[in-house]
Amino acid sequence: MCAAMYVLSTVTGYVLTSALLFKCPSLLHRRKRETFRSRHISHRGGAGENLENTMAAFRHAVQLGTDMLELDCHITKDQQVVVSHDAYLKRSTGISAYISELAYAELPSYLCKLDVTFQKECYCEGGEDQRIPLLKDVFEAFPQTPINIDIKVNDDILIKKVSDLVMKYDREHLTVWGNSSSKIVQKCYKENPRIPILFSLKRVLMLVGLFYTGLLPFVPLKEQFLEIPMPSIITKLKDPNSMTKSQRFLTWLADTLLMRKALFDHLTARGIQVYVWVLNDEEDFKRAFDLGATGVMTDYPTKLKEFMERQSTST
Template sequence: MSSVVYVLSTVTGYVLTSALLLKCPTLLRQRKRETFRSRHISHRGGAGENLENTMAAFRHAVKLGTDMLELDCHLTRDEQVVVLHDSNLKRSTGINAYISDVAYADLPPYLCKLGVTFKRECFCEGGDDEQIPLLKDVFEAFPSTPVNIDIKVNNDTLIKKVSELVIQYDREHLTVWGNSRNEIVKKCYKENPRIPLLFSLPRVLLLLGLFYTGLLPFVPLKEQFLEIPMPSIVSKLRAPEHQTRSQRFITWLADMLLMRKALFDHLKGRGIQVYVWVLNDEEDFKRAFDLGATGIMTDYPTKLKEFLEKNNYTATLK
């Protein structure tokens, strides 16, 4: 009987300690230093308002007062770091070639009309700017704007050159980088541990496991940014009649597990920012902020700005 009482008291003590540290993480761990905080994040520069990942899109978003530009990087055949989402140029330029096989000077222009990935049956028609930019162009044009870099391929040279550009333009305190693939994030951290990291997908899954077992407060985290989708938006990207019952269940389950205010609040208490992507409707903006997200990534920076102003979040905008 005494052994049962001992086990129960031990479990109770663990649960209470875990709950306390979940609410008050700085009792155990020092809060990470934040050099910037982003509430308004422009996905690919605002792919719903200008051609994605172009200088025109970035200029528009910065003029609106975005807190952060999100972009994607690849390497050309002549080892230039370019801002582009896909490894193949077909979707964006109409030319069926891989970016790694084409020299920068030979890159074709963007198509004048591109689909908006996270808005069903929506397209963006661009203006005069159809050029694929270099990463250094972005750094030179917006020296004080935080940039979120998705390293799109597992390429040591790409990672090294991005780090060199970040150092050259004195942006280690204004940059976050990573990818959903853990091997890429590990290489980023090894190349330059001073640039803040995003959680990879395996690390997100580990994070959830630690959270639901109560172990999260006891485990150190090297990452400084959790960047996750809101699974419920799948219903807006794909018609319900085109989803199976199992797909709808998986979406519901993923949403229930990921969108947790207690998790977001704990991470924020440790100085880890939480970004939710890619949200393009006011109801999703509201839900993310109600859950405690520090920032929202959107294809429509004007719409998000108007939402922030209407809901008295203007203090976070420049």
């Protein structure tokens, strides 16, 4: 009887402590310092309004007042850091070659028409700017704009070069970097721990597990940004009739597990920003912000800006 009472009191104490720390994590963890806060994030510079990852796209987004540019990096044969999503250039340029096989001067231009990955059956037709830019071009053009860098390949030279550029342009306080790969994120952190990092996929899964077991409030986190998809948008990108029952169930399950206000609120209280991607419809913008997301990443920066303006005037 005494043993049972002891176990019960221990479990009760744990549950109450966990609940308290969920609401007040500062009791155990010092809140991370935020050097910037981003609500409006332009995915690939706004791939639905300008050709993705071009200077024209970045310029347009910054002129609109975006809080952050999201972009992707690779390294060329002559070790230049370039801004491009794909390692293999066929989709974006029509040329069958890898970026790593070509010198920067040999890189082809983007096609004048590119698909918008996260908007079903939509394309973007660009203007005169079809050049694959250097990362340093972006840093020089937008010295005060926070930039979210996706390190697309596990390459030590690429990681070091990006870190060197971040330091050269004094952007450690305006940059976040990482990838879904835990190996890449670990290398980024080891190369330059002063640049904030994203949660890798492995760490996201760990985060979710800790959240549902009640252990999250007790665990220190070195990451400063959680960047996750809203799984429900898959039903907008695919024909629902083409999805099997198991696919629909897994989508629903992933959405239910990830899109949790209590999780977002706890992380925000610890100074960890939560970005939801890639949202292109107003109903999804609203859902993300209602759940407590810090920011929304979109291919349509104009649409997101107009939505946010309407929301601010109606409150």
